[in-house]
Amino acid sequence: MVHARPRFAARTRLLAALGLVALVVGGVETPGVQADSAAQPGNAFGSSSVSTERLGGADQYAVAVAISQRLFPAGGAPVVYLAGGQNFADALAAGPIAAHEGGAILYTGSSALPDAVGQELVRLAPARVEVLGGTSVIGAAVVDQVTALLAPATVVERVAGADAAGTAAALSAVAFAPHAATTVFVTGSGSAQDAVAAGPAAAQLGGPLLLVAPTSLPAATAAELTRLAPDRVVIVGATSAVSDAVSAAIDAIVPLVERVTGADAYATAGAVATRFFSAAATDVIAGGPGYANGLAAVPLAANRHAPILFFGPEDMLATPTRDWLVATHPSRIVIAGSVSEVVRAQMVGFSDGRLPVPPATPAYPSYDSGYHDPGEMLTLIRATELAYPTLVHVFSMGKSYEGRDIWAAKISDNVSVEENEPEVLIDTLHHADEHLGVEQALYMLATLTSQYATDAYVRRLVNERVVWIVFAMNPDGWAYDLSGGKYHFWRKNRQPYGGYYGTDINRNYGYKWACCSGSSGNPSAYNFRGPTVWSTPEARLLRDFVASRVIGGVQLIKTHVTLHTNGELILYPDGWSKATYPPDITADDHAVFVYMARNMSRMNGYRPMKSSSLYVTDGDEIDWLYHQYRIFSFTFELYPVDQPTLTAMVYPPYSIVAAQTARNRGALLYLIDAAGCPWAIIGKAAQYCPTGTPIPPPSGLLG
Numbered sequence: 001m002v003h004a005r006p007r008f009a010a011r012t013r014l015l016a017a018l019g020l021v022a023l024v025v026g027g028v029e030t031p032g033v034q035a036d037s038a039a040q041p042g043n044a045f046g047s048s049s050v051s052t053e054r055l056g057g058a059d060q061y062a063v064a065v066a067i068s069q070r071l072f073p074a075g076g077a078p079v080v081y082l083a084g085g086q087n088f089a090d091a092l093a094a095g096p097i098a099a100h101e102g103g104a105i106l107y108t109g110s111s112a113l114p115d116a117v118g119q120e121l122v123r124l125a126p127a128r129v130e131v132l133g134g135t136s137v138i139g140a141a142v143v144d145q146v147t148a149l150l151a152p153a154t155v156v157e158r159v160a161g162a163d164a165a166g167t168a169a170a171l172s173a174v175a176f177a178p179h180a181a182t183t184v185f186v187t188g189s190g191s192a193q194d195a196v197a198a199g200p201a202a203a204q205l206g207g208p209l210l211l212v213a214p215t216s217l218p219a220a221t222a223a224e225l226t227r228l229a230p231d232r233v234v235i236v237g238a239t240s241a242v243s244d245a246v247s248a249a250i251d252a253i254v255p256l257v258e259r260v261t262g263a264d265a266y267a268t269a270g271a272v273a274t275r276f277f278s279a280a281a282t283d284v285i286a287g288g289p290g291y292a293n294g295l296a297a298v299p300l301a302a303n304r305h306a307p308i309l310f311f312g313p314e315d316m317l318a319t320p321t322r323d324w325l326v327a328t329h330p331s332r333i334v335i336a337g338s339v340s341e342v343v344r345a346q347m348v349g350f351s352d353g354r355l356p357v358p359p360a361t362p363a364y365p366s367y368d369s370g371y372h373d374p375g376e377m378l379t380l381i382r383a384t385e386l387a388y389p390t391l392v393h394v395f396s397m398g399k400s401y402e403g404r405d406i407w408a409a410k411i412s413d414n415v416s417v418e419e420n421e422p423e424v425l426i427d428t429l430h431h432a433d434e435h436l437g438v439e440q441a442l443y444m445l446a447t448l449t450s451q452y453a454t455d456a457y458v459r460r461l462v463n464e465r466v467v468w469i470v471f472a473m474n475p476d477g478w479a480y481d482l483s484g485g486k487y488h489f490w491r492k493n494r495q496p497y498g499g500y501y502g503t504d505i506n507r508n509y510g511y512k513w514a515c516c517s518g519s520s521g522n523p524s525a526y527n528f529r530g531p532t533v534w535s536t537p538e539a540r541l542l543r544d545f546v547a548s549r550v551i552g553g554v555q556l557i558k559t560h561v562t563l564h565t566n567g568e569l570i571l572y573p574d575g576w577s578k579a580t581y582p583p584d585i586t587a588d589d590h591a592v593f594v595y596m597a598r599n600m601s602r603m604n605g606y607r608p609m610k611s612s613s614l615y616v617t618d619g620d621e622i623d624w625l626y627h628q629y630r631i632f633s634f635t636f637e638l639y640p641v642d643q644p645t646l647t648a649m650v651y652p653p654y655s656i657v658a659a660q661t662a663r664n665r666g667a668l669l670y671l672i673d674a675a676g677c678p679w680a681i682i683g684k685a686a687q688y689c690p691t692g693t694p695i696p697p698p699s700g701l702l703g
């Protein structure tokens with residue numbers, strides 16, 4: 001099975017680059033090698049003391065080629081390890097071996113060699129190619145292709161054990177003589193991320209990586225450990241991947257066994273970095289949710305004496321990686337694979353100190369940890385500002401009753417300039433348990449920034465409007481709702497009155513407050529309106545902020561939406577009267593409300609209705625915004641329409657967030673667009689927006 005010559009190569013590690021590097025690994029995206037500085041409009045990473053370099057590509061084949069090009073800029077690799085691009089099991093242990101031998105790792109398809117990989121093989125012109133795994137992983141046709149491409153003297157050989165552990169043992173047997181390695185690393189054969197994390201450490205200590213099953217020590221691994229006779233084995237990973245029984249079996253062969261692990265793969269990578277890479281070794285290499293890019297990056301990380309950390313699958317940098325960057329503040333980060341601008345901003349900002357670690361805040365229960373808790377929300381909006389400084393300005397609107405900041409962002413081109421453009425206000429989380437609203441607001445922040453360079457409609461709106469987003473009107477209630485790791489079904493703020501906590505902020509506004517049985521005077525009620533109008537600091541801050549947008553006698557905010565849950569509804573004023581036609585809204589304005597609501601409903605499938613048709617409310621935000629400033633103000637009641645249980649209705653699972661926030665993209669962009677002149681929708685732009693209406697919004701009822 002094993003066609004490996006007993007050939008104990010001398011250690012030929014390349015000279016490490018001077019300077020500081022860390023490596024973080026990810027998916028796929030940007031082709032080729034990129035030195036980042038102005039990858040996106042509005043991006044100002046060049047001002048940082050931390051440089052990032054992306055080794056990206058359209059897929060894992062291209063990423064591995066980009067890494068190889070970075071490691072061997074002039075070609076001339078002595079050996080290439082060719083692994084199956086769809087089946088990485090036989091490649092798990094290749095990283096430390098490739099590092100030891102001074103080689104590169106490339107991927108291939110099982111039946112055909114991708115062109116770009118063939119070109120890279122030719123460029124590298126290796127003396128030897130090790131094909132990893134059996135013919136089911138990499139077929140004979142691929143070996144023939146490789147042989148045909150390279151010089152006749154090139155050795156092309158296959159290394160394959162009976163399984164991944166066998167291949168790892170065979171690789172080790174090729175590269176290391178008995179007693180040549182004092183430390184051997186071991187991970188579970190099914191735990192690829194652990195293998196990625198262990199790879200640079202094994203290379204750093206000059207040893208191989210061997211694999212085990214979760215509950216058994218494979219014979220090939222035991223035999224190789226016996227042959228190598230190292231002083232120490234380092235197990236990387238949890239007992240679910242390498243059980244204590246397996247650890248004990250290793251201990252019977254090797255004098256010293258230690259385990260390095262964390263709560264998850266991210267934490268394990270952080271623990272490996274902390275254990276084996278001193279703070280002075282500040283080159284970092286970053287990897288993402290997938291492990292293919294990380295495996296290919298092990299030789300580069302070894303070359304830089306850098307650990308490999310993972311950035312995470314979505315928009316938040318994994319906390320253990322954040323903590324490593326904060327602790328070591330690397331000056332250079334190499335990113336293998338694709339990463340969003342906001343995650344890159346987090347890597348840079350935590351490394352150079354421009355992003356503070358947020359104060360500890362209550363977190364979502366583990367089953368809903370995808371939701372952004374208050375600290376994550378703050379990090380994300382600050383990272384977005386860092387990534388797009390010409391488009392985003394983050395500020396606190398002021399302090400809640402308990403002294404928490406109410407965070408907001410201004411989004412526009414030339415964001416630092418007052419441009420007298422039509423303005424739009426989006427706010428969320430008046431009601432503390434309506435968490436989906438925060439996700440919707442973050443979705444819009446991401447849409448308006450990350451799509452600015454690529455989407456002409458988004459770009460026009462950002463250029464010609466000012467969008468204000470208030471991310472959580474009720475931070476005190478939110479913190480309480482999340483406290484203790486469980487939900488509390490808490491709606492109000494946390495201001496005490498009459499022996500009870502909390503006022504319903506959305507019944508505390510100053511239009512027809514307490515007029516019409518649309519709120520409660522009982523402080524124990526869920527919709528307690530407060531002892532006096534404007535008694536909540538949160539409503540007052542919103543009031544004062546909106547007042548501050550009156551410039552030259554003109555209220556610049558033209559349209560508004562407040563995001564609530566649930567019901568899949570679009571509500572428009574008024575809330576206080578049951579009349580079909582509101583008594584204190586002009587016929588034209590009422591028509592604008594109806595048309596806008598209908599148009600938005602055609603985009604998101606929500607049901608449009610007058611607010612009081614749901615139930616009567618008094619002292620609410622949208623009635624006040626319209627009557628005080630004639631702002632076309634809406635309430636969105638987000639997903640779901642209904643659910644069989646109260647918990648599912650109030651707290652929908654994170655799995656629905658991506659689809660349900662994307663669902664509102666068109667409607668919310670339309671709301672932003674319509675701010676140009678809302679009356680244009682009823683064909684009366686000339687009458688209501690006579691001069692200086694450079695931007696006609698969509699007109700008429702959409703088809």
Ligand SMILES: [Zn+2]
Nearest residue numbers: 431434564565
């Ligand atoms: Zn609500």
